[in-house]
Amino acid sequence: MNAILIIAKREIALLFHNRTTFVFAVILPFVSFLFFNGLLRNGVARDLPVAVIDNDNTAISRNIIAQLDATPELKIAFNPISQKEGEVLIRTGKAFGLVTIPKDFEANLKSGKQVNIINQYNSNILLPAGLEYKAFNKVIGTISAGIYIQKKMKKGMSRQQAIVNYQTVNLSNHVLSNPYTNYSYYLNTGFLALFFQIFVILTTxxxxxxxxxxxxxxxLLRMTKGQLSPLIIGKVLPVTIWFFLVGLIMLYSxxxxxxxxLNGSKLAIITGLLLFIIATQSFALFFVSISKSFREALTIGSGFAAVSLSFSGITLPIFAMPKILQWLSQIFPFTHFFKLLLEQSQQGFPLYYSLNSFLILLVLCFVPLLLAWNKLKKLFAIGVFNTSI
Incomplete structure (x- = not known):
C-alpha cells in the first residue's frame, strides 16, 4: 500500500507539472470541449443563402418566395437577372440553390395546367444541398396542398375530405440514430467522446x-518488491480519477x-463513462507491452483511438458494414460507449437494452490487460523498451 501511495503521489505531481502530460490531460480536453460545443451550437445549419429568379412577378409567385424565405433553413439572398448569373452564384459557392419561377406561372396555375418550378443546387456539398432540397420540397408541397384543397372546396367538398383525398396515406418518420435531426446532439456526442478517448489513451x-x-x-518494480499490480495501480489510478472528473465535466457541457x-439513466451514462476510461487505459497498457519504443506505443495508441470513429457507426451504420468489420468494431471501447450514450440520452431506451454495451466494456477492461500482463512484467523488470520482447 505504501508503494502504491508513493507512486501515485509521484504521478499526480507529474500530471500537473510535466509539460506534455499537462497538455494531454488538462489543456487539450477543455479546449476540445469549447471547440466542439461551439462548432455546432445551432444544431443545424440556418439561413443558407439561395437565389430566386421570379419571371412571373405575381401574387402567387411572391407568396412562394416569401414562404421560402420564411423557412429557418433558407434565406433569399440574391435576385439574379438571368439563369446564367444564378448558376454562377452556385458554382462560386455564394448561393446554395437557385429557384426559378417561370413566366405565366399564375395564369397557367389558375387555368388548371400543370406548372413547374425549377430548383438547382450543388449536390457536391452534401449538407447544405440536402437541407436546401428538403426545405424547397416542404414549401412547394405545402403550397400544392393548399391549392388542391381550395379547388376541391370550391366544388363543394369539405375541407377535411379534401385533405384526406390529397394525402390518403400519412407518413410517420422515425430517425433511429439522430432522432432529433440535430447535428450538434449527434455529432458532438461522438466527437467529444472520441477526442476524450484520445487524450485518455495518450496520457496513459x-x-x-x-x-x-x-x-x-x-x-519502480523494486519499490513494489517485484509486484506489478501495485506499480500499475499507482501509475494508472491517478489518471483514471482525473479523467473521470474531466469526463463528468464533458457530460455537464x-x-x-x-x-x-437526456431521456435515459444518468447513472448508466456515468457508469459507462468509468468503464470506457478503464477499457481505454487497458488498451493503452497493451500497446505499451507490444511496442518496441515509446514513440511506437504513442503511434499505435493514437491510431487505434482515431480509427475507432470509423467503426462506431457514426458515419456508416455497423449493420451495413461487411461482417468482418462488424466483428472488428466490437473490440473498440468507443463503439460501445457511443452506442450507450445515444441509447441513454437521445433515444431514451430502457436500461436493459444497454446491458450488452456494459458487458462488453467490462470485458474490454480486463482482456487487453490480461494479454499484456506478462510482457509488462518483463518490460519493467528490464526497465526499458526492449526489441526482443
Whole structure:
C-alpha cells in the first residue's frame, strides 16, 4: 500500500507539472470541449443563402418566395437577372440553390395546367444541398396542398375530405440514430467522446512509457518488491480519477450547458463513462507491452483511438458494414460507449437494452490487460523498451 501511495503521489505531481502530460490531460480536453460545443451550437445549419429568379412577378409567385424565405433553413439572398448569373452564384459557392419561377406561372396555375418550378443546387456539398432540397420540397408541397384543397372546396367538398383525398396515406418518420435531426446532439456526442478517448489513451501511454524510455521501470518494480499490480495501480489510478472528473465535466457541457436531451439513466451514462476510461487505459497498457519504443506505443495508441470513429457507426451504420468489420468494431471501447450514450440520452431506451454495451466494456477492461500482463512484467523488470520482447 505504501508503494502504491508513493507512486501515485509521484504521478499526480507529474500530471500537473510535466509539460506534455499537462497538455494531454488538462489543456487539450477543455479546449476540445469549447471547440466542439461551439462548432455546432445551432444544431443545424440556418439561413443558407439561395437565389430566386421570379419571371412571373405575381401574387402567387411572391407568396412562394416569401414562404421560402420564411423557412429557418433558407434565406433569399440574391435576385439574379438571368439563369446564367444564378448558376454562377452556385458554382462560386455564394448561393446554395437557385429557384426559378417561370413566366405565366399564375395564369397557367389558375387555368388548371400543370406548372413547374425549377430548383438547382450543388449536390457536391452534401449538407447544405440536402437541407436546401428538403426545405424547397416542404414549401412547394405545402403550397400544392393548399391549392388542391381550395379547388376541391370550391366544388363543394369539405375541407377535411379534401385533405384526406390529397394525402390518403400519412407518413410517420422515425430517425433511429439522430432522432432529433440535430447535428450538434449527434455529432458532438461522438466527437467529444472520441477526442476524450484520445487524450485518455495518450496520457496513459505517456505515464508508463516515459519511465521505460528513460530506463526507470526496474526502479519502480523494486519499490513494489517485484509486484506489478501495485506499480500499475499507482501509475494508472491517478489518471483514471482525473479523467473521470474531466469526463463528468464533458457530460455537464453536453447535457447542461448545451442542453442535450437526456431521456435515459444518468447513472448508466456515468457508469459507462468509468468503464470506457478503464477499457481505454487497458488498451493503452497493451500497446505499451507490444511496442518496441515509446514513440511506437504513442503511434499505435493514437491510431487505434482515431480509427475507432470509423467503426462506431457514426458515419456508416455497423449493420451495413461487411461482417468482418462488424466483428472488428466490437473490440473498440468507443463503439460501445457511443452506442450507450445515444441509447441513454437521445433515444431514451430502457436500461436493459444497454446491458450488452456494459458487458462488453467490462470485458474490454480486463482482456487487453490480461494479454499484456506478462510482457509488462518483463518490460519493467528490464526497465526499458526492449526489441526482443
Amino acid at each position: 501511454i505517456y505515464t508508463l512509457g516515459t519511465d521505460l524510455k528513460y530506463s526507470k521501470g526496474n526502479q 453536453m447535457f447542461v450547458w448545451q442542453d442535450f436531451p
